[in-house]
Amino acid sequence: MSVSEPDRSGLGAFLRSRRERLAPQDVGLPERGRRRTPGLRREEVAELAGIGTDWYIRLEQGRSVIPSPATVGALAAALRLDAAEQAHLQALAGAFVQEPFVRERAPDGLRNLVETLDRPAYLTGRRWDLLAWSPAAADLFADFGAWAEEDRNVLVYLLLDPGARRLFGHGWADQARHLVGRFRAARDLRPADPAFDRLTARLLRGCPEFGAWWDRHDVREAGGAGTKVLHTPDRGALRFDYATFQADEDPALCLTVYTQAGRQPQPPAKESP
Missing domain, CATH: 3.30.450.180 (Beta-Lactamase)
Incomplete structure (x- = not known):
């Protein structure tokens, strides 16, 4: 990762955790065969959000792709995020490289x-x-x-x-x-x-x-x-x-x-x- 490229592993992990907590019936999808792991499939989230499956997979993998505000909103709706979760997703999507944390001092x-x-x-x-x-x-x-x-x-x-x-x-x-x-x-x-x-x-x-x-x-x-x-x-x-x-x-x-x-x-x- 270059110094100018943000680490998006947190975005991918958060999307995956929200996807895995949902069942097809939670979002109005039919059950499509046996599932090896809990939650929605990646292609189902992509379908619900109206984006390409490959694009969504790259987001979950933490690749260097930047979702637009409209895509973030569509993902929040597809994953049934509450207000706090949607704000967190927006923050993760816009995250940038920061200086290492240093403990603050009270004024x-x-x-x-x-x-x-x-x-x-x-x-x-x-x-x-x-x-x-x-x-x-x-x-x-x-x-x-x-x-x-x-x-x-x-x-x-x-x-x-x-x-x-x-x-x-x-x-x-x-x-x-x-x-x-x-x-x-x-x-x-x-x-x-x-x-x-x-x-x-x-x-x-x-x-x-x-x-x-x-x-x-x-x-x-x-x-x-x-x-x-x-x-x-x-x-x-x-x-x-x-x-x-x-x-x-x-x-x-x-x-x-x-x-x-x-x-x-x-x-x-x-x-x-």
């Missing part, structure tokens, strides 16, 4: 803001590295200041720290899957970046569930807001509302703020027999 003003907030809050970069956090965040999640810099990462905390599993309780798997989907969306745009490769390999080694989630190629949209129930060791189950904000200085920097919404109701005690 002084933004760092000071985060560190003086009276509630759990933290600032992350495009690889979910923790760049700044409030004292309340360290109290609620972990003492990130005592961690080595390479360990200060939301994915490392959530997927590899046993304390995170205890804190998120029954909601841990849903939270972890969602974050893996967001990481997959970012990682696919940097298919040969050493920093992303190292983090992916570390998660594969350390989290038993990560490999299966990763192989699904599910992607999630960044940002958003919602509610999480966290099971603290000294205060019991607490409900937090959270919201995320992009920094004006660099949209890759994301501020997440938690606000306690009240104590999670506990089930009534059972009467003694």
